Amino acid sequence: MSINLFDLTGKTALITGGVHGLGMAMAKGLGQAGAKIVVNDLSEEALDKAVEEYKSVGIEAYGYVFDVTDEKAVIEVITKIEAEVGPIDILINNAGIIKRTPLIEMEVEDFTAVITVDLISPFIVSKNVVKGMIKRGGGKIINICSMMSELGRDSVGAYAAAKGGLKMLTKNMATEWARFNIQINGIGPGYFATSQTAPIRVDGHPFNDFIISRTPAARWGDPDDLQGAAIFLSSKASDFVNGHILYVDGGILATIGKPSNES
Numbered sequence: 001m002s003i004n005l006f007d008l009t010g011k012t013a014l015i016t017g018g019v020h021g022l023g024m025a026m027a028k029g030l031g032q033a034g035a036k037i038v039v040n041d042l043s044e045e046a047l048d049k050a051v052e053e054y055k056s057v058g059i060e061a062y063g064y065v066f067d068v069t070d071e072k073a074v075i076e077v078i079t080k081i082e083a084e085v086g087p088i089d090i091l092i093n094n095a096g097i098i099k100r101t102p103l104i105e106m107e108v109e110d111f112t113a114v115i116t117v118d119l120i121s122p123f124i125v126s127k128n129v130v131k132g133m134i135k136r137g138g139g140k141i142i143n144i145c146s147m148m149s150e151l152g153r154d155s156v157g158a159y160a161a162a163k164g165g166l167k168m169l170t171k172n173m174a175t176e177w178a179r180f181n182i183q184i185n186g187i188g189p190g191y192f193a194t195s196q197t198a199p200i201r202v203d204g205h206p207f208n209d210f211i212i213s214r215t216p217a218a219r220w221g222d223p224d225d226l227q228g229a230a231i232f233l234s235s236k237a238s239d240f241v242n243g244h245i246l247y248v249d250g251g252i253l254a255t256i257g258k259p260s261n262e263s
Contacts, residue, residue, distance in 0.1 A: 003236070005235055005236045005237035006033060006231050006232070006235045006236075006237055007033065007034055007235070007236075008030055008033040008034040008035035008090070008231070008234060008235060009033075009034030009035075010034070011030075011034070011035040011036070011089040011090055011234070012035065012036045012038065012081075012085055012086040012087060012088055012089050012090070013027070013030045013031075013035045013036065013037055013038065013088075013089065013090035013091070013092065013234065014038045014039075014040075014081065014088050014090070014091050014092070014125075014129065015027040015030070015037065015038070015039050015092040015094055016039075016040050016068050016091075016092065016093055016094050016095035016121070016125060017039070017040065017041065017068075017094045017095030017096065018037070018039035018040075018050070018092070018094055019039055019041045019043075019046045019047060019049070019050035019063075020046075020050065020195075021194045021195070021196065021223065022094070022144075022189055022192060022194065022223050022226055023039070023092070023094040023095075023144075024039075024050065024053070024223075025223030025224055025226055025227060026092060026094065026187075026226050026227060026230040027039060027054070027059075027061075027092075028054070028057065028059065028227070029224070029226070029227025029228070029230050029231050030090065030092075030230060030231060030234055031054060031057075031059030031060070031061065032057075032059065032227075033231050033234075033235070035089075035090065035234070036060045036061070036062070036085060036086060037054055037059055037060065037061040037062070038061070038062045038063075038064065038081055038085055038088075039051070039054075039061065039062075039063050039064075040063070040064050040065065040066050040068065040077070040095070041063070041065065042065065042067060043065070044065055047063030047064070047065060048063065050063060051063045062081070062084070062085050064077050064080070064081060068095045068117070068121035068124065068125055069116050069117060069120065069121045069124065071124045071128070074124055074125055074128055075128050078125075078128050078129060078132075082132060087132055087136060088129050088132060088133070088139070089133075089138075089139055089140065090139070090140045090141075090142070090234045091125065091126060091129045091139070091140070091141045091142070092141075092142045092144065092230065092234075093121070093122035093125055093126060093141070093142070093143045093144060093166075094144045095117065095121060096117055096118045096144065096162075097113065097114055097117045097118065098114065098118075098156060098158075098159045099111075099113070099114055099158060099159070100155045100156060101155060101158075102154065102155050102157075103157040103158075106157070106158065110158065111157075111158045111161075114158035114159055114161075114162055115158065115161065115162050115165075117162075118159065118162035118163060118166065119161075119162040119163075119165045119166050119169065122143050122166060122169065123169060126141055126143075126173060126184075129141070130173075130177055130182060133177075133180070133182050134177070134180045134182070137180070137181055138180070138181035138182060139181075139182045139183075140182070140183050140184075140233065140234045140235075140238070141173065141177075141182065141183070141184040141185075142184075142185055142186065142187055142230065142233050142234065143166050143169065143170045143173075143184070143185075143186040143187075144166075144186070144187055144189070145163050145166050145167050145170070145186040145187065145188040145245050146159070146160075146163040146188055146189065147188055147189075147190055147247065147249055147252060147253060148160040148163045148164070149163040149164050149166065149167040149186070149188055149245060150164075150167075150188070150247075150253060151253070166186065167186060167188075167245055170184055170185065170186045170243060170245065171243040173243075174242040174243030175243065178242045178243070181239075183233070183238055183239065183241055183242050184242060184243065185233045185238070185241060185242065185243065185244045185245070185246065186244070186245040186246065187226065187229050187230065187233065187245070187246050187247075187248060188245050188246065188247040188248065188249065189221065189226060189248055189249065190215065190221055190247070190248060190249025190250050190252050191211045191215070191220055191221060191249075191250075191252075192220060192221040192222070192223055192225075192226075193220040193221065193222060193223070194223060197220070201220060214252060214257075215249070215250040215251060215252050216250060216251030216252070216254065216255055217250030217251055218250075219250065221248065221249070221250060225248060226248055229246050229248050232246075233246065
């Protein structure tokens with residue numbers, strides 16, 4: 001009997017911040033592979049809109065309001081999700097923020113806010129989801145890292161510090177939890193075409209030209225380009241993959257500079 005290694009039927013996946021953008025794209029991929037989708041946000045209105053969109057394409061979806069940085073709230077909602085929807089088999093730590101400020105001008109509270117959401121919250125959520133995974137004998141955790149887990153860039157020092165830390169947290173989670181048949185990996189997105197990047201994705205804009213010239217694939221990523229990586233790391237196909245960061249960046253990290261036009 002053949003086995004579909006990428007089938008997620010019967011699985012429940014929690015995607016933090018999965019109400020728009022890249023988080024929603026990954027969640028849709030998991031839902032189309034058969035998983036039940038659970039997303040969170042601080043806004044009930046945003047959740048309702050997102051759940052409606054998931055259901056409109058035939059995905060079973062649920063929304064819960066909670067703050068990923070509040071451990072008490074996280075514990076309460078995880079208990080509620082597992083009672084109302086099902087045991088959490090897949091966790092994608094996607095919620096994040098960025099503050100673009102040069103380090104010399106950045107207030108400590110702003111730096112701390114980025115670290116709290118982008119690094120501490122994946123620890124909080126994972127720590128409390130993994131307890132059930134250990135009891136059940138397996139699970140999948142995906143931390144959404146970044147090219148800033150590897151590279152620096154002007155004005156995103158706090159974000160890069162958090163994402164660099166998240167890369168190492170991913171490796172240490174794998175070190176401690178792989179023995180329980182739990183696979184903990186990361187996805188590092190490159191530059192993607194989203195509503196947030198729309199203003200700078202126009203011909204002639206310096207940053208648009210820079211990204212296209214800097215990317216060997218010579219284009220921005222489509223959010224759906226993340227679905228394959230998310231499905232792979234959520235499925236049986238990745239059962240012996242642990243502590244790995246899968247960069248979905250069109251080849252940016254593979255090259256030192258602008259690709260040559262010469263054959």
